[in-house]
Amino acid sequence: MSQRFIVTKEHRRFTEFADAVRRGHTIGLCFGPAGVGKTLSARRYTRWDKAHDLLTYWGPRSDSDAKIYAVLAKSRTVLYTPSVLTTPRALKDELDQAIARTNICIEQHITPAGQIAPQTWGWRHGKNYVELIIVDESERLRPTALELLRDRYDRDNIALILIGMPGLEKQFTHYPQFYSRVGFAHQYRPLGKDELLFVLQRHWRALGKTIDPEDFTDAQAIAAIARITRGNFRLLERLFPQIERVLKINELDTITNDVIEAAAGTLVIGTS
Incomplete structure (x- = not known):
């Protein structure tokens, strides 16, 4: 893996x-x-x-x-x-x-x-x-x-x-x-709120960034990811390569709600 x-x-x-x-x-x-x-x-x-x-x-x-x-x-x-x-x-x-x-x-x-x-x-x-x-x-x-x-x-x-x-x-x-x-x-249940944040911290670090739940922009991003993935681990793993791609294409440095929505738009997301 x-x-x-x-x-x-x-x-x-x-x-x-x-x-x-x-x-x-x-x-x-x-x-x-x-x-x-x-x-x-x-x-x-x-x-x-x-x-x-x-x-x-x-x-x-x-x-x-x-x-x-x-x-x-x-x-x-x-x-x-x-x-x-x-x-x-x-x-x-x-x-x-x-x-x-x-x-x-x-x-x-x-x-x-x-x-x-x-x-x-x-x-x-x-x-x-x-x-x-x-x-x-x-x-x-x-x-x-x-x-x-x-x-x-x-x-x-x-x-x-x-x-x-x-x-x-x-x-x-x-x-x-x-x-x-x-x-x-x-x-076997989806990720809960606290665990989702823990996993997101790992992904943020992998992109060379830090996440602060008290920061409004980061809080919006966390909420968007929680809404899109509903704690689904596989969907989360599929989403982050697209987030990285959107950041690079647009020469952005901050993971925002708009970045996440753009990344999610490239995925086929069904209900489970």
């Missing part, structure tokens, strides 16, 4: 939720509007930005991979995002592969060098170290895929989190065998 991750209250709440699901060996549901940060939190929790390439392309090992092994040994979590057309068979195969490769990496971290052959080691052939599976975009799952995940949860004692849009918690009530195993539900 090009932007430095900002630890918000909602991310901390997500981390506490994920830890509770993992410790309790249960199933958790996380739901919230698009763009509030659910996927960012899941990727941060699993350190997936560090591990994704190694686990996906699975090429020759290098000494630098040891850092990724350590990260996976700490998280013991797999992040999986089904495609729109993912079949239950593909879901099973892809999850098996992700878990097997993660186990190999963890084994590499905890076992002295030379005592394991990664080419022959795999899921079902050794100890499982994965304690949690997080499935993003889980509205895409078909009923058979949900049953497959429930069966894996029952058989392998791996905790499970499903992430999706509002209404996810109601959707799964139609599957009593699955829903009866849900231990936690977590609503």
